[in-house]
Amino acid sequence: MKVKVLIADDEPLAREIILSYLEDFSEVVSIVEVANGLEAVKKINQLSPDLVFLDIEMPKMDGISVLDSNALKNQPLVIFTTAYNQYAIKAFELNAIDYLMKPFDRDRFHKTMKKALDKLKMIELKDFQIELSRFRLDYENAILEKSSSEFPSKLVVKDSKRIKHIQVEDITMIRAAGDYVEINERDGKFLLYKTITEIQSKLNPNIFRRIHKSVIINSEKITEIRPHVNSEFYFHMLDGQIVKSGRTYKDQITDLTSGNI
Incomplete structure (x- = not known):
């Protein structure tokens, strides 16, 4: 494991102490000071420092x-270092992993670093497992696509x-959720680790309709359609869910909303 560290402290001596203590940890490969x-x-x-x-x-x-x-564009692991104890509760509310009271010795620092490294190992393992799952799903879905004449009848997914x-055919709805x-x-x-546009391209467009930038529905699972405003509609689905279409998708669903399926 390779760990990138940022030290943010206005006291040069405080930064120097942390630097000297970090020399005990081979996992630390880069250190930046501000x-x-x-x-x-x-x-x-x-x-994007790790710590x-x-x-x-x-x-x-x-x-x-x-x-x-x-x-902040990303949230690294944070250890607060301070001479004041009144901020401890707020620090942990912000998910800091530890709160080092100055002056702290090498032993106390080592305990904190062990906690931080254990946490980073867990994150690294989780990221690896996600990538492994993504690879497996992509591989198995690719096999299913090759065995299908046009659109796959099955998908490999996970919970x-x-x-x-x-x-x-058992899918009721597909919602976008970031990169999956x-x-x-x-x-x-x-x-499923695909974007909504990627999964849309794999499905039969006569059945699966994009009714919103983040929603695809199975038109065979619709139980009722109710008009809203601005060319928007509420789609009532067989599983009880209700989803609203986007106004920019009105042309793609005209046959559904006019009853000319």
């Missing part, structure tokens, strides 16, 4: 504000406990 909160936000966004040692009382922006900033083959989609099927909700 002396104020604004620089901390900038470097976190630029470098940040963050002082609380700093010029321009304090450590609490750094971690609570809307400007928190299992990987499962589902019949495409959530598939609603009669046995529950499952994930």
Whole structure:
């Protein structure tokens, strides 16, 4: 495991102590130092460090504000380092993994670093498992696509406990969820590591309709359609869900809403 560290502290001596203690950990491959909160936000966004040692009382922006900033593009693991104990509750509310009271010795620092490294190993393992699941699903779905004459009749999907083959005809709805989609099927909700546009291209467009930028429905599972405003409609699905179409998709669903399926 290779760990990138950022030290944010306005006191040079405090940064020097952390630097010397970090020499005991071979996992640490790079260290960047900053002396104020604004620089901390900038470097976190630029470098995506794995671990940040963050002082609380700093010029321009304090450590609490750094971690609570809307400007942060990603959230690293954070260890607060401070001479003040009144910030501890707020620090843990912001999911800091530890709170080092200055002055701290090498033994206390080692205990904190062990906690941080254990957490980073768990994150690394989880990321690996996600990539492994993604690879397996992509591989198995590719095999199913090759064996299909046009559109696959099955998909390989997963939930928190299992990987499962589902019949495409049993899908009620597909929702976009970042870089993957959530598939609603009669046995529950499952994930597939594809964008909604990618999965749309794999399905029969006569049956599966994109009614919103983030929703595809199975037109054979519609029980009722109710008009809304601005060419929008509420689609009542067989499983009880109700979803609204987007106005920019009115032309794609005209045959559904006019009853000319």
